Amino acid sequence: MDSFELNKISAAVIIGILLYLAVDMAAESIYHVEELEKSAYVVEGLDTDTAEVVEVVVVEGPSLSELMATASADRGARVFRRCQACHNDASGAPNKVGPNLWGIMGHDRGAAEGFGYSAAFQGAGGTWSFENMDEYLASPAKAIPGNKMSFAGLRKEGERADIMAYMNSMSDAPISLP
Ligand code: HEC
Incomplete structure:
Protein backbone atom coordinates (compact mmCIF):
# COMPACT_ATOMS: atom_id res chain seq x y z
CA MET A 1 0.00 0.00 0.00
CA GLU A 34 -35.23 20.36 28.60
CA GLU A 35 -36.29 18.12 31.44
CA LEU A 36 -38.92 19.86 33.58
CA GLU A 37 -37.95 20.09 37.20
CA LYS A 38 -41.59 19.77 38.28
CA SER A 39 -44.64 18.47 36.52
CA ALA A 40 -46.44 21.25 34.63
CA TYR A 41 -49.77 20.26 36.18
CA VAL A 42 -49.66 19.52 39.85
CA VAL A 43 -52.72 17.80 41.25
CA GLU A 44 -52.86 17.43 45.02
CA GLY A 45 -52.60 13.94 46.38
CA LEU A 46 -51.46 12.29 43.15
CA ASP A 47 -48.15 10.75 42.26
CA THR A 48 -46.86 13.31 39.73
CA ASP A 49 -44.67 10.74 38.01
CA THR A 50 -47.63 8.91 36.50
CA ALA A 51 -49.60 9.55 33.32
CA GLU A 52 -52.71 9.73 35.49
CA VAL A 53 -51.96 13.40 36.14
CA VAL A 54 -52.45 14.42 32.49
CA GLU A 55 -55.71 12.48 32.23
CA VAL A 56 -57.14 14.14 35.32
CA VAL A 57 -56.37 17.59 33.93
CA VAL A 58 -57.96 16.83 30.55
CA VAL A 59 -61.32 15.58 31.84
CA GLU A 60 -61.78 18.42 34.31
CA GLY A 61 -64.29 20.96 33.00
CA PRO A 62 -67.61 22.27 34.17
CA SER A 63 -69.94 19.42 35.07
CA LEU A 64 -73.35 19.09 33.43
CA SER A 65 -75.09 20.42 36.54
CA GLU A 66 -72.75 23.44 36.60
CA LEU A 67 -73.48 24.05 32.90
CA MET A 68 -77.22 23.71 33.39
CA ALA A 69 -77.15 26.10 36.36
CA THR A 70 -75.99 28.91 34.05
CA ALA A 71 -77.82 27.80 30.87
CA SER A 72 -80.31 30.16 29.20
CA ALA A 73 -83.53 29.07 27.49
CA ASP A 74 -83.49 32.35 25.52
CA ARG A 75 -80.07 31.62 24.08
CA GLY A 76 -81.21 28.03 23.50
CA ALA A 77 -84.20 29.25 21.46
CA ARG A 78 -81.74 30.88 19.05
CA VAL A 79 -79.64 27.68 18.82
CA PHE A 80 -82.85 25.73 18.17
CA ARG A 81 -83.26 27.58 14.85
CA ARG A 82 -80.72 25.12 13.46
CA CYS A 83 -83.11 22.29 14.25
CA GLN A 84 -86.28 23.86 12.87
CA ALA A 85 -85.75 22.68 9.31
CA CYS A 86 -86.53 19.21 10.64
CA HIS A 87 -88.27 19.66 14.00
CA ASN A 88 -91.37 21.42 15.28
CA ASP A 89 -91.48 21.97 19.02
CA ALA A 90 -94.94 23.40 19.67
CA SER A 91 -97.60 21.39 21.48
CA GLY A 92 -99.61 19.35 18.97
CA ALA A 93 -97.53 20.48 15.96
CA PRO A 94 -96.94 17.85 13.25
CA ASN A 95 -93.79 15.81 12.77
CA LYS A 96 -91.53 17.00 9.95
CA VAL A 97 -88.41 15.20 8.66
CA GLY A 98 -87.79 14.64 12.39
CA PRO A 99 -90.34 14.08 15.20
CA ASN A 100 -92.08 16.93 17.05
CA LEU A 101 -89.99 17.74 20.13
CA TRP A 102 -92.67 19.24 22.44
CA GLY A 103 -92.08 17.84 25.93
CA ILE A 104 -89.06 15.82 24.81
CA MET A 105 -87.03 16.15 28.05
CA GLY A 106 -88.05 13.25 30.31
CA HIS A 107 -90.05 11.67 27.45
CA ASP A 108 -89.53 8.08 26.26
CA ARG A 109 -86.89 8.00 23.55
CA GLY A 110 -88.12 7.37 20.02
CA ALA A 111 -91.80 7.58 20.95
CA ALA A 112 -93.35 10.59 19.16
CA GLU A 113 -96.78 9.56 17.94
CA GLY A 114 -97.00 8.81 14.23
CA PHE A 115 -93.28 9.17 13.50
CA GLY A 116 -91.43 6.44 11.61
CA TYR A 117 -88.20 6.04 13.56
CA SER A 118 -85.16 4.18 12.27
CA ALA A 119 -84.54 0.69 13.65
CA ALA A 120 -81.54 2.13 15.54
CA PHE A 121 -83.80 4.57 17.38
CA GLN A 122 -86.50 2.05 18.12
CA GLY A 123 -83.86 -0.05 19.86
CA ALA A 124 -82.46 2.89 21.88
CA GLY A 125 -84.97 2.62 24.75
CA GLY A 126 -85.01 4.66 27.98
CA THR A 127 -86.15 8.23 28.55
CA TRP A 128 -84.41 11.52 27.67
CA SER A 129 -82.30 12.84 30.55
CA PHE A 130 -79.91 15.79 30.51
CA GLU A 131 -77.04 13.29 30.38
CA ASN A 132 -78.13 11.22 27.38
CA MET A 133 -79.51 14.28 25.53
CA ASP A 134 -76.16 16.04 25.99
CA GLU A 135 -74.41 13.00 24.57
CA TYR A 136 -76.85 12.70 21.66
CA LEU A 137 -76.65 16.38 20.67
CA ALA A 138 -72.84 16.35 20.87
CA SER A 139 -72.74 13.63 18.22
CA PRO A 140 -75.99 11.95 17.13
CA ALA A 141 -74.09 9.44 14.99
CA LYS A 142 -71.86 8.33 17.86
CA ALA A 143 -74.53 8.28 20.57
CA ILE A 144 -77.02 6.17 18.58
CA PRO A 145 -75.12 4.54 15.71
CA GLY A 146 -77.29 4.13 12.61
CA ASN A 147 -79.93 6.73 13.58
CA LYS A 148 -81.09 8.85 10.65
CA MET A 149 -80.83 12.38 12.06
CA SER A 150 -78.51 14.08 9.53
CA PHE A 151 -77.00 16.58 11.92
CA ALA A 152 -73.28 16.68 12.78
CA GLY A 153 -73.87 17.74 16.39
CA LEU A 154 -73.36 20.78 18.62
CA ARG A 155 -69.68 20.93 19.49
CA LYS A 156 -69.98 23.58 22.23
CA GLU A 157 -71.15 22.24 25.61
CA GLY A 158 -72.59 25.68 26.49
CA GLU A 159 -74.83 25.58 23.40
CA ARG A 160 -75.99 22.09 24.30
CA ALA A 161 -76.85 23.26 27.82
CA ASP A 162 -78.75 26.29 26.46
CA ILE A 163 -80.74 24.23 23.96
CA MET A 164 -81.63 21.66 26.65
CA ALA A 165 -82.83 24.48 28.92
CA TYR A 166 -84.98 25.70 26.02
CA MET A 167 -86.35 22.24 25.15
CA ASN A 168 -87.13 21.64 28.83
CA SER A 169 -89.19 24.85 28.80
CA MET A 170 -91.17 23.62 25.78
CA SER A 171 -93.11 21.13 27.87
CA ASP A 172 -96.14 20.54 30.07
CA ALA A 173 -93.85 18.86 32.61
CA PRO A 174 -90.28 20.22 32.66
CA ILE A 175 -87.88 17.84 34.44
CA SER A 176 -85.63 18.97 37.29
CA LEU A 177 -82.08 20.10 36.52
CA PRO A 178 -79.21 17.69 37.20
C1 HEC B 1 -81.72 17.25 8.84
C2 HEC B 1 -82.83 17.06 9.75
C3 HEC B 1 -82.57 17.21 11.23
C4 HEC B 1 -81.97 18.24 11.90
C5 HEC B 1 -81.30 19.50 11.34
C6 HEC B 1 -82.06 17.92 13.32
N1 HEC B 1 -82.73 16.72 13.49
FE1 HEC B 1 -83.19 15.83 15.24
N2 HEC B 1 -83.95 14.24 14.27
C7 HEC B 1 -84.05 14.10 12.90
C8 HEC B 1 -84.58 12.80 12.56
C9 HEC B 1 -84.84 12.26 11.17
C10 HEC B 1 -84.75 12.13 13.80
C11 HEC B 1 -85.22 10.67 13.99
C12 HEC B 1 -84.00 9.79 13.90
C13 HEC B 1 -84.25 8.31 13.70
O1 HEC B 1 -85.41 7.87 13.68
O2 HEC B 1 -83.24 7.60 13.57
C14 HEC B 1 -84.37 13.06 14.84
C15 HEC B 1 -84.46 12.79 16.21
C16 HEC B 1 -84.21 13.71 17.20
C17 HEC B 1 -84.44 13.49 18.60
C18 HEC B 1 -85.06 12.24 19.24
C19 HEC B 1 -86.54 12.46 19.38
C20 HEC B 1 -87.32 11.35 20.05
O3 HEC B 1 -88.52 11.27 19.80
O4 HEC B 1 -86.75 10.56 20.84
C21 HEC B 1 -84.05 14.62 19.25
C22 HEC B 1 -84.10 14.87 20.74
C23 HEC B 1 -83.58 15.55 18.26
N3 HEC B 1 -83.69 14.97 17.01
C24 HEC B 1 -83.13 16.81 18.54
C25 HEC B 1 -82.59 17.68 17.59
C26 HEC B 1 -82.03 18.97 17.90
C27 HEC B 1 -82.00 19.59 19.27
C28 HEC B 1 -81.57 19.50 16.72
C29 HEC B 1 -80.86 20.81 16.49
C30 HEC B 1 -79.68 21.03 17.29
C31 HEC B 1 -81.87 18.54 15.67
N4 HEC B 1 -82.50 17.47 16.23
C32 HEC B 1 -81.59 18.73 14.33
C33 HEC B 1 -83.72 15.08 11.97
C34 HEC B 1 -83.04 16.26 12.25
Whole structure:
Protein backbone atom coordinates (compact mmCIF):
# COMPACT_ATOMS: atom_id res chain seq x y z
CA MET A 1 0.00 0.00 0.00
CA ASP A 2 1.61 3.31 -0.99
CA SER A 3 1.42 6.44 1.08
CA PHE A 4 -1.06 8.06 -1.35
CA GLU A 5 -3.53 5.27 -0.63
CA LEU A 6 -2.93 5.54 3.13
CA ASN A 7 -3.66 9.26 2.91
CA LYS A 8 -6.94 8.54 1.16
CA ILE A 9 -7.98 6.10 3.89
CA SER A 10 -7.15 8.44 6.74
CA ALA A 11 -8.92 11.31 4.94
CA ALA A 12 -12.02 9.11 4.62
CA VAL A 13 -11.89 8.27 8.33
CA ILE A 14 -11.54 11.94 9.32
CA ILE A 15 -14.41 12.99 7.03
CA GLY A 16 -16.52 10.24 8.58
CA ILE A 17 -15.87 11.51 12.09
CA LEU A 18 -16.60 15.11 11.11
CA LEU A 19 -19.89 14.10 9.44
CA TYR A 20 -20.93 12.17 12.52
CA LEU A 21 -20.23 15.17 14.76
CA ALA A 22 -22.08 17.55 12.42
CA VAL A 23 -25.20 15.36 12.30
CA ASP A 24 -25.09 14.86 16.05
CA MET A 25 -24.89 18.62 16.69
CA ALA A 26 -27.68 19.36 14.24
CA ALA A 27 -29.93 16.74 15.83
CA GLU A 28 -29.15 18.11 19.28
CA SER A 29 -30.11 21.64 18.23
CA ILE A 30 -33.39 20.43 16.67
CA TYR A 31 -34.47 17.92 19.29
CA HIS A 32 -33.03 19.42 22.43
CA VAL A 33 -35.56 18.73 25.19
CA GLU A 34 -35.23 20.36 28.60
CA GLU A 35 -36.29 18.12 31.44
CA LEU A 36 -38.92 19.86 33.58
CA GLU A 37 -37.95 20.09 37.20
CA LYS A 38 -41.59 19.77 38.28
CA SER A 39 -44.64 18.47 36.52
CA ALA A 40 -46.44 21.25 34.63
CA TYR A 41 -49.77 20.26 36.18
CA VAL A 42 -49.66 19.52 39.85
CA VAL A 43 -52.72 17.80 41.25
CA GLU A 44 -52.86 17.43 45.02
CA GLY A 45 -52.60 13.94 46.38
CA LEU A 46 -51.46 12.29 43.15
CA ASP A 47 -48.15 10.75 42.26
CA THR A 48 -46.86 13.31 39.73
CA ASP A 49 -44.67 10.74 38.01
CA THR A 50 -47.63 8.91 36.50
CA ALA A 51 -49.60 9.55 33.32
CA GLU A 52 -52.71 9.73 35.49
CA VAL A 53 -51.96 13.40 36.14
CA VAL A 54 -52.45 14.42 32.49
CA GLU A 55 -55.71 12.48 32.23
CA VAL A 56 -57.14 14.14 35.32
CA VAL A 57 -56.37 17.59 33.93
CA VAL A 58 -57.96 16.83 30.55
CA VAL A 59 -61.32 15.58 31.84
CA GLU A 60 -61.78 18.42 34.31
CA GLY A 61 -64.29 20.96 33.00
CA PRO A 62 -67.61 22.27 34.17
CA SER A 63 -69.94 19.42 35.07
CA LEU A 64 -73.35 19.09 33.43
CA SER A 65 -75.09 20.42 36.54
CA GLU A 66 -72.75 23.44 36.60
CA LEU A 67 -73.48 24.05 32.90
CA MET A 68 -77.22 23.71 33.39
CA ALA A 69 -77.15 26.10 36.36
CA THR A 70 -75.99 28.91 34.05
CA ALA A 71 -77.82 27.80 30.87
CA SER A 72 -80.31 30.16 29.20
CA ALA A 73 -83.53 29.07 27.49
CA ASP A 74 -83.49 32.35 25.52
CA ARG A 75 -80.07 31.62 24.08
CA GLY A 76 -81.21 28.03 23.50
CA ALA A 77 -84.20 29.25 21.46
CA ARG A 78 -81.74 30.88 19.05
CA VAL A 79 -79.64 27.68 18.82
CA PHE A 80 -82.85 25.73 18.17
CA ARG A 81 -83.26 27.58 14.85
CA ARG A 82 -80.72 25.12 13.46
CA CYS A 83 -83.11 22.29 14.25
CA GLN A 84 -86.28 23.86 12.87
CA ALA A 85 -85.75 22.68 9.31
CA CYS A 86 -86.53 19.21 10.64
CA HIS A 87 -88.27 19.66 14.00
CA ASN A 88 -91.37 21.42 15.28
CA ASP A 89 -91.48 21.97 19.02
CA ALA A 90 -94.94 23.40 19.67
CA SER A 91 -97.60 21.39 21.48
CA GLY A 92 -99.61 19.35 18.97
CA ALA A 93 -97.53 20.48 15.96
CA PRO A 94 -96.94 17.85 13.25
CA ASN A 95 -93.79 15.81 12.77
CA LYS A 96 -91.53 17.00 9.95
CA VAL A 97 -88.41 15.20 8.66
CA GLY A 98 -87.79 14.64 12.39
CA PRO A 99 -90.34 14.08 15.20
CA ASN A 100 -92.08 16.93 17.05
CA LEU A 101 -89.99 17.74 20.13
CA TRP A 102 -92.67 19.24 22.44
CA GLY A 103 -92.08 17.84 25.93
CA ILE A 104 -89.06 15.82 24.81
CA MET A 105 -87.03 16.15 28.05
CA GLY A 106 -88.05 13.25 30.31
CA HIS A 107 -90.05 11.67 27.45
CA ASP A 108 -89.53 8.08 26.26
CA ARG A 109 -86.89 8.00 23.55
CA GLY A 110 -88.12 7.37 20.02
CA ALA A 111 -91.80 7.58 20.95
CA ALA A 112 -93.35 10.59 19.16
CA GLU A 113 -96.78 9.56 17.94
CA GLY A 114 -97.00 8.81 14.23
CA PHE A 115 -93.28 9.17 13.50
CA GLY A 116 -91.43 6.44 11.61
CA TYR A 117 -88.20 6.04 13.56
CA SER A 118 -85.16 4.18 12.27
CA ALA A 119 -84.54 0.69 13.65
CA ALA A 120 -81.54 2.13 15.54
CA PHE A 121 -83.80 4.57 17.38
CA GLN A 122 -86.50 2.05 18.12
CA GLY A 123 -83.86 -0.05 19.86
CA ALA A 124 -82.46 2.89 21.88
CA GLY A 125 -84.97 2.62 24.75
CA GLY A 126 -85.01 4.66 27.98
CA THR A 127 -86.15 8.23 28.55
CA TRP A 128 -84.41 11.52 27.67
CA SER A 129 -82.30 12.84 30.55
CA PHE A 130 -79.91 15.79 30.51
CA GLU A 131 -77.04 13.29 30.38
CA ASN A 132 -78.13 11.22 27.38
CA MET A 133 -79.51 14.28 25.53
CA ASP A 134 -76.16 16.04 25.99
CA GLU A 135 -74.41 13.00 24.57
CA TYR A 136 -76.85 12.70 21.66
CA LEU A 137 -76.65 16.38 20.67
CA ALA A 138 -72.84 16.35 20.87
CA SER A 139 -72.74 13.63 18.22
CA PRO A 140 -75.99 11.95 17.13
CA ALA A 141 -74.09 9.44 14.99
CA LYS A 142 -71.86 8.33 17.86
CA ALA A 143 -74.53 8.28 20.57
CA ILE A 144 -77.02 6.17 18.58
CA PRO A 145 -75.12 4.54 15.71
CA GLY A 146 -77.29 4.13 12.61
CA ASN A 147 -79.93 6.73 13.58
CA LYS A 148 -81.09 8.85 10.65
CA MET A 149 -80.83 12.38 12.06
CA SER A 150 -78.51 14.08 9.53
CA PHE A 151 -77.00 16.58 11.92
CA ALA A 152 -73.28 16.68 12.78
CA GLY A 153 -73.87 17.74 16.39
CA LEU A 154 -73.36 20.78 18.62
CA ARG A 155 -69.68 20.93 19.49
CA LYS A 156 -69.98 23.58 22.23
CA GLU A 157 -71.15 22.24 25.61
CA GLY A 158 -72.59 25.68 26.49
CA GLU A 159 -74.83 25.58 23.40
CA ARG A 160 -75.99 22.09 24.30
CA ALA A 161 -76.85 23.26 27.82
CA ASP A 162 -78.75 26.29 26.46
CA ILE A 163 -80.74 24.23 23.96
CA MET A 164 -81.63 21.66 26.65
CA ALA A 165 -82.83 24.48 28.92
CA TYR A 166 -84.98 25.70 26.02
CA MET A 167 -86.35 22.24 25.15
CA ASN A 168 -87.13 21.64 28.83
CA SER A 169 -89.19 24.85 28.80
CA MET A 170 -91.17 23.62 25.78
CA SER A 171 -93.11 21.13 27.87
CA ASP A 172 -96.14 20.54 30.07
CA ALA A 173 -93.85 18.86 32.61
CA PRO A 174 -90.28 20.22 32.66
CA ILE A 175 -87.88 17.84 34.44
CA SER A 176 -85.63 18.97 37.29
CA LEU A 177 -82.08 20.10 36.52
CA PRO A 178 -79.21 17.69 37.20
C1 HEC B 1 -81.72 17.25 8.84
C2 HEC B 1 -82.83 17.06 9.75
C3 HEC B 1 -82.57 17.21 11.23
C4 HEC B 1 -81.97 18.24 11.90
C5 HEC B 1 -81.30 19.50 11.34
C6 HEC B 1 -82.06 17.92 13.32
N1 HEC B 1 -82.73 16.72 13.49
FE1 HEC B 1 -83.19 15.83 15.24
N2 HEC B 1 -83.95 14.24 14.27
C7 HEC B 1 -84.05 14.10 12.90
C8 HEC B 1 -84.58 12.80 12.56
C9 HEC B 1 -84.84 12.26 11.17
C10 HEC B 1 -84.75 12.13 13.80
C11 HEC B 1 -85.22 10.67 13.99
C12 HEC B 1 -84.00 9.79 13.90
C13 HEC B 1 -84.25 8.31 13.70
O1 HEC B 1 -85.41 7.87 13.68
O2 HEC B 1 -83.24 7.60 13.57
C14 HEC B 1 -84.37 13.06 14.84
C15 HEC B 1 -84.46 12.79 16.21
C16 HEC B 1 -84.21 13.71 17.20
C17 HEC B 1 -84.44 13.49 18.60
C18 HEC B 1 -85.06 12.24 19.24
C19 HEC B 1 -86.54 12.46 19.38
C20 HEC B 1 -87.32 11.35 20.05
O3 HEC B 1 -88.52 11.27 19.80
O4 HEC B 1 -86.75 10.56 20.84
C21 HEC B 1 -84.05 14.62 19.25
C22 HEC B 1 -84.10 14.87 20.74
C23 HEC B 1 -83.58 15.55 18.26
N3 HEC B 1 -83.69 14.97 17.01
C24 HEC B 1 -83.13 16.81 18.54
C25 HEC B 1 -82.59 17.68 17.59
C26 HEC B 1 -82.03 18.97 17.90
C27 HEC B 1 -82.00 19.59 19.27
C28 HEC B 1 -81.57 19.50 16.72
C29 HEC B 1 -80.86 20.81 16.49
C30 HEC B 1 -79.68 21.03 17.29
C31 HEC B 1 -81.87 18.54 15.67
N4 HEC B 1 -82.50 17.47 16.23
C32 HEC B 1 -81.59 18.73 14.33
C33 HEC B 1 -83.72 15.08 11.97
C34 HEC B 1 -83.04 16.26 12.25
